[in-house]
Amino acid sequence: MEATRSRCSWLNIHAAAVFGFLYFPILVLVVYSFNGESVGGFPPHDWSLRWYQILFNDDSLWLSVRNSVLVAAFAVIISVFFGFPAALALERLSLPGKIIFRRLVLLPLILPGIITGLSLLTFFVAAGAKLSLMTVAIGHGTALIAVAETEISAGLQKLDIAQEEASRDLGAGEWRTFWRVTLPNVKLSLVAAMLLIFTLSLDEIAVTFFLVGRENTLPLEIWARLRRGITPEINAVSALIFCFSLVTIVLWYKLTKQRD
Amino acid sequence: MYSRSYRAAVIIPPLAWVSAFLVVPYVFLFCFSFWQVRSQTIVHQWTLANYRQLVENPVYFEVLLRSARIAASVTLFALLLGFPLAYFVSFRARRSKDLLYQLVIVPLWVSYLVRAYAWKTILGSDGVLNTILTSSGLLRHPAEFLLYSPFAVVLTLTHIYTPFVFLPVYASLEHIPKEMIETSQDLGASRARTFWTVVFPLALPGVIAGATFAFVLSLGDFLSPLLVGGPTGVMISNVVVSLFGAAYNWPLGAAISACMLLLVIALISGTERLQNRLRYRGM
């Protein structure tokens, strides 16, 4: 279709540069995580696994990992438990105020985390609740209902409503239709949503910042150490977090592609 | 088609939870903004004093202005980086389109903290960038302004939010029917003309959405300023954080937050209306 095509057009160069820009910092971190010396100089002179070894023996860090996983699991439960019916209501029912409700649910996605975090903080304080991992989980879960709703809505849209109507026509009630027709068809979206929510919760820091009690999640543990001074061990943690996120996001993407 | 019990089961739980943990907290935030602090305790006395303070004390407006400037810079750079990239992946990449898309969204989900911290190490006087600049002879001394400055904040936030801009722009580019591009060429338009008269106008809703994301999220950011901003890179959310922390004036902090909330909602509604006017049916 194009009579001429230049390989090295500025668009190609620009794209390559942006990709470089996006990945350069992460690669630097990964490289530094193998740096034997504690600071300084580029490139590192001394390649070693020292920091990874220190990392694996760092108990308080692993404790925070455990906390993060707990919180993430709860967040998944909360957001799916409320996000699924929300998606069903928004996609299948005709209701007054649907638009407003959807806006409300999606609000935490676009608002800066500080607002979500602070509003929940004032709420918990006024209610007399103590800050803990539970409050963090509630915060994550509430904010991430939006993600559950979006993913499951997408799955519901792909499902031809005629199938549900046929099921009803053949005599099945709404619940049977839900179990036998709707749910199997949105399985992919459900799994994708859970994967994404889990990952987002693990990495979350802005909302967590205001809702955390005495026990830290992983990002907050890292944050606390950063405030005290740079420990290159953090490079190792970051490299690992990067790899983990990379795997989950690719998985999530493959799942959603399969659905579409 | 749906019975009342089904409707209730599907509507009530999410509505209840969202009301309890989303709406009510906003209400509380507003309530706090009308209260006061006396001798280290929060006093539930209703007053407009906090808002008055925001208006009268020029410091707050200055910080807001600087935050807006930083947010605007981030938005601009994120667009300059993100739009051509989205165009490249959507229109030029053929076999590798899928892979490239994944390559862009991966940084989006990799921990904010990791990425901000990475820039901290890169921009430091001992960091990668300075090492390259000094060892190659371009600079005699390491550049101090790289870290702990608004520059560092803008750089870090641009890095974080470029994928945020990419996503909606890419979506709107993909949405343009292939036939429209072919028609444009059929009618004799060059690639450049096709881009400016057909592609760009139709991608505008996506561009506006992406720009809104980037601006709003940058404006409310407090983590990057804390990591790489230094004293000159303080943004409005940092003021709020300190008011909820060491400076202990929750009501004042709540007032600023409430203003931010309203500002953000106004911005989002405005740009959304703009997007809708620019969106075309049958596309």
Next chain:
Amino acid sequence: MPMTPSGPLLSLRSVTKRFGATTVLDSITVDIKESEFLTILGESGSGKTTLLRIIGGFEQTTSGELWMLGKRLDTQPPNRRNINTVFQHYALFPHLSVFENVAYGLRAKRIAGAELTGRVDAALAQMKLNEFSRRRPAQLSGGQQQRVAVARALVNRPSLLLLDEPLSALDANLRRHMEAELKALQREVGITFVFVTHDQEEAMTLSDRIVLLRRGRIEQIDAPREIYNRPKTPYVASFIGYTNLLTAQIKHGRARIGSFEWPHKSDQQEALFSLRPEHIQIAKSDDAGATGGLRCRGSVRSRVFAGASELLEVDCEDGLQLKIRVPGQIAPAKDVIVEIPLERLVPLVT
């Protein structure tokens, strides 16, 4: 209209297109003339849309060449060919007014000012769209949008206009109306229209010539009357209208079906014939008549009323089953005498 030198406007020479292992077009060779209304007719999968896209420049040939007025065409990108396309779903620019849509191609050629306005207004007038010139496409009906698409293409004065099933999105009555308009338009403008469709009635109504494609190969190229009355293959005979396909045995220069016999020269032992239902007569009485055709008795098995005509299924003696079309006002009895004019039996190539 200026007199042009004889010779085709557009020549396709052995155009072949493969997608991976699938051959979509196989060695298509056809000469398209000036000022003709040519229809490329075929089922889905016949390759007709691919052929159109190759002419328009949106697909490349795998092998073969296109020549237009003595110059090589397939090496040119779409914006350099003097050909314009009306797309199936019109592809009107939703963000531009009707005027700007039509003006688009002219602006691309850097035409402006009075000349631009003049040409656009003329094109709009030709398609009776002047009152809509300020509106956006979304505010127009399907038929109006289609006219805008045509105006947008024609204002550029192409030598050839390609139309990709432009009427398929319209309902039946509007379609008939637009068909007539398009035919009249082509006569008026005088350029070649290459029209793609799967609807054989449409093809018959509109075309000067029909190219019937089947699985990427040309079955027959002929004027509608010829294609209808003298189909070459069983596929063509069945595709266009209804027909009876009759297999006859050949012996000693005579063809025979059942008790019918007629002279037919062939080296084969079997031959296939096409017989159109409306060419078969129902005889009024039992007399032999002077028609010289073949006669037999039959009984009507079923009938379908279609307004102006009726389609009968008749079982004849010797097991011959025929579809016969009669005027709708006649109410034949169950037992009939069928008369087949010899000259209406068309031999087919298998």
